[in-house]
Amino acid sequence: MSVLEQLNSGGVYLICGSIVAFIAVVCVIFMVRAWRAGKALGMDTTRMKRAVTASATFSVLPSVGILLGVLALSGSLGVPWPWLRLSVIGALHYETQVAHAAAEQVGISLSSGQMTVQAFPTIALLMSICIMWGMILSTMFNRRYLNRLQQGKTRKTGKGGGFGDKAMAAMFIGMVSAYIGSYVGGFISGNGLFSFKGSWTPLVVVAAAALAMAMFTYFSEKKGKEWLDNFSVAGSMLIGMLAAVLIGQ
Amino acid sequence: MENQKTYEAYLKSTHRLGRIVSVITLILLVGAPFAIGALLGAEPDLGAVARAFLSVGLVWTVSSVVEFLVYTPMLGAGGSYLAFITGNLINMKIPCAMNAKELVNAKSGTAENEVIATLSIATSALVTIVVLALGVVLLIPLQPVLQSPVLAPAFDNVVPALFGAMAYKYYRKDPLLALIPLTVMIVLFTLVPSLTSSTSFMIIPSGALAIALSWFKYRRETKGAVRK
Incomplete structure (x- = not known):
């Protein structure tokens, strides 16, 4: 079995697919909560619907662009990993750069089909670690930061x-x-x-x-x-x- | 008063939920390479990861700090937790939330903005998840279309198309304010072409300049209004 076949195996799809499914559920939960909160706060549902429709139409074309990123990386990293990275946390411009830099560090090149089973987990871990700081900062400081901004605003404008x-x-x-x-x-x-x-x-x-x-x-x-x-x-x-x-x- | 209590309770539970799902997502994302490695019979080389992080990761760490400081106020609590989990901020989530906010005329820092930004980011992330999932399922039949040389220029230019549309929307609000950062950026990128590879970092001086100009204008207007 070639490296790519192993990276495209059912087990890898299952691991990556489960995480994507988890994030989809999280999105739905946030969406339902926001919708309910909007209604409880007396917001016009037509305006909320408008925000949802506009955001959906807005996101289709950039998503197709992101899909191309999956395609571009699938030749070296298989399909499931780039699919996960670009569905969750990742960014199109970031993934390609870090994947190449990580591959260089383990002494291979992504473009020439040199991927090995030993190199893949190292590259994948580096891709995860490099970009997780936004989420960590958000977990630690989001509430405090927004509260401070809100207090400053209230002090200045009332x-x-x-x-x-x-x-x-x-x-x-x-x-x-x-x-x-x-x-x-x-x-x-x-x-x-x-x-x-x-x-x-x-x-x-x-x-x-x-x-x-x-x-x-x-x-x-x-x-x-x-x-x-x-x-x-x-x-x-x-x-x-x-x-x-x-x-x- | 009742609304204020409802909103505060919503925010409190949003922060709690946001923190919980962020921690779970972090564990899943860092754990996935180990799980895949175990499946393949190879584990990550932690020494190589540490070395590579020092050479490439630090740059992205600085970028993440800036993104957190700049985008969190734009997106509010729910929107920012979701955006940092789902990624693709500059090329999709931020313009998407700004567009939604603009359409429904929601003011920054208000309950309405919080709700609209969360709805917008959640919708956008779900659309990406669906498009990518469909794309992965239909990878073989879609490949000739997506990789067709005729369509290649279109997909290479998704970001310029996005910023062209958004430029009209935002520049027309205050063309004079837009003119100065745009001119400064054109001069900088022309004189130092290598900056093109660091465009996402150049957002910081460009944004700071635009905010400073906007602040001076705001001060002048509010002082003028007080005098009248």
């Missing part, structure tokens, strides 16, 4: 709201700017300083998605098609990705 919303929106603007800045910088200097020979596909994709979003917003705000809001991000992403296919790079 109620919720205030600068908090603006700070969150600003943080998000900063996040988007970092990514778009990297695409522009990549195009200008990606293949040599000021060579303008880097990839311009991400820029076209950003522009197409932003333009599509502008159209969705126009129809939603000016033409009374508010239902479009639920699908606007997913629709804009699809148009952006379509632009990448048309460019063909």
Whole structure:
């Protein structure tokens, strides 16, 4: 039996599948609790439904992208482990990098099919350990941290709201700017300083998605098609990705 | 008053549940390589794990601390426990929760925001779990489609498509505020192209700059309002 066959065996699927199933149950429990709490607090169920629908449509395309990450890693780590890692805790950009770094440390390469039964548990453990700190910090400090922020806010404004919303929106603007800045910088200097020979596909994709979003917003705000809001991000992403296919790079 | 009590009781039980499931998930995730190793007849080399952690893991530890500090206030209690358990924060969970919050106009730090963020993150995680499970089941028939060279550029550009859509949504709220961090980032990435591999770390200075600018604007506006 080859290494890959062993990594794709029923036993490994069972171990990984059980953990994925556990996390799915946790998600359902949190969801039901939040829904009930929302109702008990007098929140409009239509708005809660809207949040759920929009989040579901929003998540489909990025999830397909994550599935590709599973495919990419399955050639060396088998299917069940990348499936588990990318369903739970993992992140697309993180898993590939750490898997490669971990493989280097045990003296093999992921790309050349050198995986051994002895190397796999070491790589898998390192992948687990490197990214678990967010969960550990959350377990230890989440409550204290949020309480402190809430107290600070109440002291300053006497109620919720205030600068908090603006700070969150600003943080998000900063996040988007970092990514778009990297695409522009990549195009200008990606293949040599000021060579303008880097990839311009991400820029076209950003522009197409932003333009599509502008159209969705126009129809939603000016033409009374508010239902479009639920699908606007997913629709804009699809148009952006379509632009990448048309460019063909 | 009654609502406040209900909300406080909900938060208290959310923290308890969040901590319990986080600890169980940690045990499962760290235990899985040992369980798989036992099945395969090989155990992890702890010395190699320690060495590798020192060379690659410390960077991700710093990143995790920053993620915890930045994203927890955005997501609230339930949302952040779930997000740290289910992962894919930057490329999915954070934009997803911000989008949901925006759609229903929920204010940060309120009970409504707490509920909406938890619903959004839970839904998003479930969608990923279902898509990945279907993908794994249908791996053989789906492989030619997912790995088709024609569709490859589309899947290579999921993140630019996501941030393009979100950029319009957020930049239009305050184009001037957006212009400064965007310009600074473009200049930085142009002059130091190697930073591209550390984009997720560059969120920190970019976000800090945007928050500082937003703070100055907020102070000016609130002072102006007091004078009037």
